[in-house]
Amino acid sequence: MAAEEGDRYQDGSENRSSDAGELHLAQGQLAVFFNHAPIGISWREVDERGQPGANHVNARFCEIIGMSREEALDIRNVMEATHPEDRLKQIELTREVYEGQRDRFALEKRYVHKDGKTVWANLIVAVLRNEAGRVTHHFAMLEDISGRRAAEEELRNSERRWRNYLHTSSEILYALTPDFTYKFLSRAWTRKLGHPVESALGRSFFDFVHPDDADACRAFLEAVVDDEPRPDHIEYRAKHLDGSWLWHASAGSRYVDQQGVPSFFGVGRDITLRRRAQEELKAALARREELERIIDRSPSVVVLFRAEGGQWPAEFVSASIRQFGYEPRVFTEGNMDFLNIVHEDDRDRVSSEVDAHAAARHNEYKQEYRIRCPDGRVRWIDDHTVVRRDKSGRVTHHEGVLTDISGRKEAEEMARAVSERELRMARDVQQHLLPVDFPAMDGCEVQAMAQPSGQLGGDYYDVFAVGGGRYGLVIADVSGKGAPAALMMSACRSSLRLLAQGETSPAKVMCALNRTLVADMPPRMFITLFYGIFEPAGGKLRYCRAGHEPALVLRAGESEPELLQAGGMALGMADGELFDDGVEEGTCHLRSGDMLALYTDGVNEAVNAHGEEFGRQRMVDALCRYAEQPLDAVLARLDRHLRRFSALDPMTDDRTVLLLRIG
Secondary structure, X not given: OHHHHHHHOOOOHHHHHHHHHHHHHHHHHHHHHHHHOOOEXXXXXXXXXXXXXXXXXXXXHHHHHOOOHHHHOOHHHHHHHEOHHHHHHHHHHHHHHHOOOOOEEEEEEEEEOOOOOEXXXXXXXXXXXXXXXXXXXXXXXXXXXXXXXXXXXXXXXXXXXXXXXXXXXXXXXXXXXXXXXXXXXXXXXXXXXXXXXXHHOOOEHHHHEXXXXXXXXXXXXXXXXXXXXXXXXXXXXXXXXXXXXXXXXXXXXXXXXXXXXXXXXXXXXXOHHHHHHHHHHHXXXXXXXXXXXXXXXXXXXXXXXXXXXXXXXXXXXXXXXXXXXXXXXXHHOOOOOHHHHEOOOOHHHHHHHHHHHHHOOOOEEEEEEEEEOOOOOEEEEEEEEEEEEOOOOOEEEEEEEEEEOXXXXXXXXXXXXXXXXXXXXXXXXHHHHOOOOOOXXXXXXXXXXXXXXXXXXXXXXXXXXXXXXXXXXXXXXXXXXXXXXXXXXXXXXXXXXXXHOOOOOHHHHHHHHHHXXXXXXXXXXXXEEEEEEEEOOOOEEXXXXXXXXOEEEEOOOOOOOEEEOOOOOOEOOOOHHHHHHHOOEEEEEOOOOOEEEEEOHHHHOOEOOOOOXXXXXXXXXXXXXXXXXXXXXXXXXXXXXXXXXXXXXXXXXXXXXXXXXXX
């Protein structure tokens, strides 16, 4: 047997056959990897003159760049698909490779597909050189990172909402260093305690805490930072600028700062009224009669309601309710629910807020609303409510401390009337700039809804004739708020109406409008805008989108919308050729029964108590659900859905919707 084996391998033929088989197997495995790799791969040879040969690519590479294999064979096609803003950077890096300054590079870049879709990818390029240093082979790997970039964009949006919350929250948000000195305070600090924020930064937390509460506060802060068991919050007295002590409650969490040191982030709120009410109610357990006398003398009204399916049957109402002209027994012995005395214009809002707080599992909350007295007077009430739950977590009662704030409201209203007189005049002027009556277009129905978040809005919509039986449709959103945004909105409106006359190309109008506005645009301000030219006779719509939300086309009988996404950068972001190169023009044909919806991001980005956005899909569902009704009724329904969804979230952005339907 040994001899036979020696004879078989004597000429090496069997060894060569085995090596060839292994080589064939390795080549096959490499081909499988190349063709089915989860990342895009391309390679090409480079001749002695430095000219590239055919660009060999796998299926994933073609999918990412949006081309067929035949198109991708030519490297010029691949470069043409590269976003203009990224092309020069890649060319420069490639030049450095071929000049020997580097052997590889990595670049995050965009590819623009034929349908306008933009894909973000991470490109890694490496080369092989011969002994003389000349590049002989060029390799590239491509990974789709669109999801990651979208997540990063969402993170930036989340950070923007968080910064807005920091500035507008009624609660005090603060951060402490490891030795418990303030390094951040929100503006609510000054509103609640009177001290300027700048005077408190760098000072100890305990400089503003009552000495009798300092030890408990220190134990709580240390337990949070050391991640030890502790109560979910601490209650203590905080010093006001005027020397008084106000009861505050702070919750907090541990975080690690940039130096890796555990620190404290807290949320503080004024619980002075609640503490007073709780102390009074606690005393009642031991001496009810004495408590009732105290409550009856209190300027606040203490009430205890049962939670019963949207009704407010009372179990206890303090005698101080008489200051409003009611007897306690009317609620506790009669058939009147407390909701019946709430002003009719506030009932829906108050009920929606109560339901939203219950759904969000808030243990306490505040409301301000009006009540009607038997003699017809209207009084403003501050209602601080604590929620009671049973062992299963079901809400059983609401404990409320009601304080008459009519004097404060009247003073605030007088001060607001003085300070906002000019704003109201400016708002009236601005409202006159928005169309009330739309041009008559044969067979078409047009309606709009505009809700500014403040006295002056930065949203703008318009429908106007541009000549030749065509009409301009526009909706825009100016970044920022107040007078600057309103002024830019007015400038945009007047310039657009002038430039649009007689022009049939929305792209040309958009480029001319940007050149007109960019020179006078304040720093860090821009305008997103959708502009279309509509021909009612044939239903043709040509449009451009400058960084604005895609318009929606709701086809008759279909539930999924068509997005008009031909894009470009926002007005004012760049001037000259850079802006012009990015402008894309799209075309859409509208048929009988179709609805076109233009809107600003204040609609789809409205959030509820959980931080969840209203979103485009909810808007589409509402529009489709009532699509058979007149457009003003459709907008009213959409507005109602929006208000109920965001009942607990302050309206921080303008909301504008423009609808066009083909008859």
